[in-house]
Amino acid sequence: MEQASAAENFIERMGLISQVDGAPRxxxxxxxxxxxxxxxxTLDEMAERLKISKASASTNARQLRASGIIRLVAHAGDRHDYYELGSDPYRRSMETISERLASIGSEVIEAAASFPEGQAEAKRRVCQFGRFYLRMGERLKAWSEQVEDEADTTTN
Amino acid sequence: MEQASAAENFIERMGLISQVDGAPRxxxxxxxxxxxxxxxxTLDEMAERLKISKASASTNARQLRASGIIRLVAHAGDRHDYYELGSDPYRRSMETISERLASIGSEVIEAAASFPEGQAEAKRRVCQFGRFYLRMGERLKAWSEQVEDEADTTTN
DNA sequence: GCAGTCGTTCAGTCAAGACTGAACGAACTG
DNA sequence: CAGTTCGTTCAGTCTTGACTGAACGACTGC
Known part of the structure; x- marks a missing residue:
């Protein structure tokens, strides 16, 4: 059995966290x-280090990139795609979540709008639910604009 | 093809949202x-209305109950278990999320603690990541204590 | 042109877990 | 006690989607 370094241990733990959240490990x-x-x-480095196929590295890296957590960088005279942590990765991921919450909120409110006359109470409850999501999205977005400042002030 | 009412439409939409979030539809x-x-x-009513087995109704209702979103109520002289929306269901679900974020945060920080001397930089980054989760959990928790007030003041 | 090196895509495999039917135990009723 | 009526549990099925290997297209240098 291979000795697990602290780094590997953390990496695997991140995989489990991601999996519980419904994202690929x-x-x-x-x-x-x-x-x-x-x-x-590079994708090859990730594939070798994490013992995964290059296909998985490519797909998942692109997905992480789409949610703004990591970014693609290029080095002159090097054809490789390099991925690294984006600037303010946490702020960006909060923005992504925020957008999703807001999207759900308006989706729900839109659904509420099509409720017939006779279901005013139901409509009200659905609307309230939608507004909760909207508000949550707005709040999260507001937070995300403070986070980058705090990150700079943390010394350790 | 059955005509989909606004209510059914909303219910199905909720199922999809739940599914994307990694929870059972x-x-x-x-x-x-x-x-x-x-x-x-009752479980039987849910099973009939949603066209699912009673087993699924039981399992999922209990799961929702565990996260504080719905609650179990009893009527005198009636053996049935009745499930209904809990008080402040949204606040409760936020608390659940908050606890999970805090849990992840301390888990990550704990993992960071086991980093050896030579990886001070890595340790710092991991710690920063953990603190981000902790802070997010704390904020969400703080916010959840205001939400119930706002909910009361909403008229429509 | 050809050979080599990238990243991506696609068909296929495989495992996780959602869902079900049936059996079960508990709590009533007569 | 037998007969119901609940909720839960468990074995089994089946769908979803993560992951892979291999093929592919784009690009580079020779």
């Missing part, structure tokens, strides 16, 4: 890797 | 049903 592990190492990685 | 549909109808339901 590999995505969490990639994020963990980039956090631990703190430098850009 | 039936759980979302049950929640939607309870929001729309605004009255207690």
């Amino acid at each position: 590999i995505a969490g592990r990639i994020l963990g890797l980039l956090i631990v190492e703190g430098r850009p990685f | 039936i759980a979302g549909r049950i929640l939607g049903l309870l929001i729309v109808e605004g009255r207690p339901f």
